[in-house]
Amino acid sequence: MRAENEEVSFEEWKQTMIKNCPTFQYWDLVLEFEILALIFIRAHRINDFNLYLESLKALTPWFFSLDHINYARWIPIHIRDMESLSDNFRNEFEKCWVLRKTHSKFSCIPIDQGHEQNNELVKGSGGAVGLIENPTAFRRWMVAGPEQARLLTEFESQFMGEENSWCKQHEQGLSAQDLFQKHANSMYQTMTGMGNPFKDNCLELLALDSHNCATEGVVETIRNIKRIGETQYQNYVNVVIKTGTVSIHKPIKKNSIPLLKRQSSKPATKSVQKIASLRSDCNLFSHLFIASKFRDGDLDDFFLYENHPWPPSISEHGKLCLPNRKAELLSCLGGSFVEAPITFHAKxxxxxxxxxxxxxxxxxxxxxxxxxxxxxxx
Incomplete structure (x- = not known):
């Protein structure tokens, strides 16, 4: 038994809260996912290829659990290819898998992002408007544009001078740090004013602002979404990559697990709803018939009241009947119209x-x- 005044470690407190409070577990998953995304970005910025692979491995199970089929199919293959590089080739590859355009810290970018920035320099302020319609001018622009951009960049670097190797990253400046501190304090004050949502061990998943409760299916998703993704990822690696017993082109079955904003499943067709309604009526009438044999019941009095949860005259299977045209309302009048009176008091x-x-x-x-x-x- 643990004494009442004995301190609990942070990890033990965290696991206890995850077990007892779905809201705490949800925000713990959000924090974990955001940290993985930031680590993935950091791997590119600091040119750490091993960190890139590890963060990608940690992100891949989420593609399986959230039904991102294309990513789930091909990213494990990409990870296998990167891990299969020979030592000599990998040492050379790690030097050029990202680009560094400046000497600032934390400024490396992926190659495709570097291509997009070069395209922006080539296009210039006016872009490539009108060149596509002229093949000769477009071909001349494609050949000479990159070279002109290179000459312009070299001229600007000579005019502005070489950058210092100790140049800091732009977010390390005093103004950026003050802005970050201001945003952090503002968020802290907002959370403090709303109250700490993790003090109450509520058994339901609550929205922090409105305190609306999520459905049981969403709570079950929070409990199992990480385990589902990891299991599917490991099974995919075993049967597709390691053993090769299953083709990579075999369809991957979607989980379609309930999420906070996922659309509900398609409603049943009208024929299925009518059959279900008839079965319900038959069940009700059979109970009524049995009850009328042993009790003095008045059927006329019974049928004076609705036996449906919604009025059948103005609704259909729980949905209000909305006419497509106002003219459909005229059929309710029975075709008998009263002629306008000859004398009247007002128009x-x-x-x-x-x-x-x-x-x-x-x-x-x-x-x-x-x-x-x-x-x-x-």
Whole structure:
């Protein structure tokens, strides 16, 4: 037994909260996923190829559990290819798998991002508008554009001077740090004003602002989503990559697990709903027939009340009937219309209909009222 005043380690407290509070487990998963994404970015920025592979391995199970089929199919192959590089080739590959355009710290970028930045330099301020329609001019621009961008970059570097190797990353500046501290304090004050949501060991998944509860299916997803992804990832690696017993082109079955904003499944067809309704009615009438044999029941009195959870006259399987056209409402009148009386005390006109019927050869609302609308109504 643990004493009441004995301190609990952070890891033990965390595991206890994860076990007892779905809201805590949800935000723990969010924090873990965001840290993985930041580590993945960090691997590129500091040119750490091993960290890149490890973070990619940690992210891949999420592609399986969240049904990102293309990523789930091909990223394990990419990881296998990168791990299969020979030592000599890998040493050379690690020197050029990212680009460094400046001497600033934490500034390496992936090769495709470097290509996009070079394309922006080649296009210039005006872009490539109009060149696609002229094949000769477009071909000349494609050949000479990169060279012109290179000469321009070299000229600017000579004019501005070489950058110092000790140059800091832009977010290490004082203004960026002050802004980050301001945002952190603002978030802390907001969370403090709303109250600590992790103090209550609530057994439901709650929204922090509105305290709305998620469904049981979403809570079950929070409990098992990580395990589902890791299991599918390991099984895919074993049967597709290691043993090769399953083709890589075999369809990957989607999990379709309930999420906070995932669309609900398609509703049943009208025929299925009608059959279910008839079965419910038959069950109700059979119970009524049995009860009427042993009790004095009045069927006429029973049928005075609705035996459905929703009125069948204005709804269909729980959904309100909405006519597609206003003309469908006329069928309810039975085709019998009352003629307008000869004598009356007042007339009521449909204002928008009158406006559309009257001519509009005026330029202002005042002229329309004085010259058209008011004379017609009087």
């Amino acid at each position: 009521i006109f449909d204002g928008p209909a009158v406006v559309h019927c009257l001519p509009t050869k005026v330029s202002t609302f005042e002229e329309y009222a004085n010259e058209v609308f008011l004379p017609w109504t009087s």
